[in-house]
Amino acid sequence: MSKLNETISRITDLNKEAIKKAQQHLDILTKPQGSLGILEDIVKQLAGITGNPMPKLGEKVVIIMAGDHGVVEEGVSAFPQEVTYQMVLNFLAGGAAINVLSRHAGAKIVCCDIGIAVDVKHPDLIIKKVRHGTNNMTKGPAMSRSEAIRAVEAGIEVAEEQIAKGATILATGDMGIGNTTPSSAILKVFTGCPIEKAVGRGTGLNDNGLARKAMVINRAIEINNPDPGDPIDVLSKVGGLEIAGLTGVILGSAAHKIPVVIDGFISTAAAMIAGKIEPKAINYMIASHVSEEPGHKLMLETLGLSPILHMKMRLGEGTGAALAFHIIDAATHVQSEMATFESAGVTTAPLTID
Structure with a gap:
């Protein structure tokens, strides 16, 4: 098998489970869900690529x-x-x-x-x-x-x-x-x-x-x-x-x-x-x-x-x-360093407005 064909054969889909876990962690951080926009997209993509829901760059x-x-x-x-x-x-x-x-x-x-x-x-x-x-x-x-x-x-x-x-x-x-x-x-x-x-x-x-x-x-x-x-x-x-x-x-x-x-x-x-x-x-x-x-x-x-x-x-x-x-660096730091609602003692339930 040629170098090119061997390389192509090794390219797989992203790790869906890691993406799911990254999303779950993002959702319990002290912010409205999705409010960090592209930063959150980057975290999930890096998780899917690396298989690590808490991706870090070296x-x-x-x-x-x-x-x-x-x-x-x-x-x-x-x-x-x-x-x-x-x-x-x-x-x-x-x-x-x-x-x-x-x-x-x-x-x-x-x-x-x-x-x-x-x-x-x-x-x-x-x-x-x-x-x-x-x-x-x-x-x-x-x-x-x-x-x-x-x-x-x-x-x-x-x-x-x-x-x-x-x-x-x-x-x-x-x-x-x-x-x-x-x-x-x-x-x-x-x-x-x-x-x-x-x-x-x-x-x-x-x-x-x-x-x-x-x-x-x-x-x-x-x-x-x-x-x-x-x-x-x-x-x-x-x-x-x-x-x-x-x-x-x-x-x-x-x-x-x-x-x-x-x-x-x-x-x-x-x-x-x-x-x-x-x-x-x-x-x-x-x-x-x-x-x-x-x-x-x-x-x-x-x-x-x-x-x-x-x-x-x-x-x-x-x-x-x-x-x-x-x-990209900032996105990984958000995922690993932000407090969760529970750890910060912040209420998660939204206000009900009639």
Whole structure:
């Protein structure tokens, strides 16, 4: 059995008994039932994932997958391709937004080269390179089917390595100049939405650039004709290596009953692929925020996920997920530290008003 198939076979439904017990405990805490809203939803989801009605978080890890895209030849990004490896070095030096926000959340960052166009050498960089960037998807498939599967399996491996080292919750992060283009293509293929709803300005395209990007995505889909019923076909034809790697991170997390916090537009494109490969994996996803990329809201709705935060962010890197760690942490503390009506000596019976 392949690594991918073995991982898929291990993804199960959530633990209903743990969810029930978590709900029962939430209902006896000193508050009106359900009054903590999303915090209570998070507690129940974590209970279902972990099997523990009183879930607690230990080590938090943001996994950043980095890869390049041949489609940047078509002028779909405001930034040149070399920014991918330059930003990876910035991550490793601790100077990017994701570094600041992760430190603030008490989270560790790991960065993986799964498809950067050049070879980057750094002692802290995980090397899982499948190839040096994708092909230009307007001229044929972005990668072969076997390369797509290998990239997904590389993501599974990275997730499993971090879980073996003690990670109790993972978050997805990305780096790859031009990667909103394949993400928009994935959204359009799976939903059939108008291109205007799928494409955004990415790193800052002007109106002409936005129109060109939409045309490029339509051309790539027309040339490759990806099958929406076959997520690996979609991934290989109009996807990206870092998107494939993040797909593996999500599937690997679910297989090991570890929650995975989904960042923005690119990460959610990976979540769509993962959810198509194994729908049960969606239960293990926590949507951190809704991006300013216009297609992100539709992605989340398609997956049935509700974002925790609305911050007008569109950076990627895992920044929204790092911020969401604080909320998720707060939810677990509510469950474990709040007094019950009985322990606090507070009356539970509601007043009867005629």
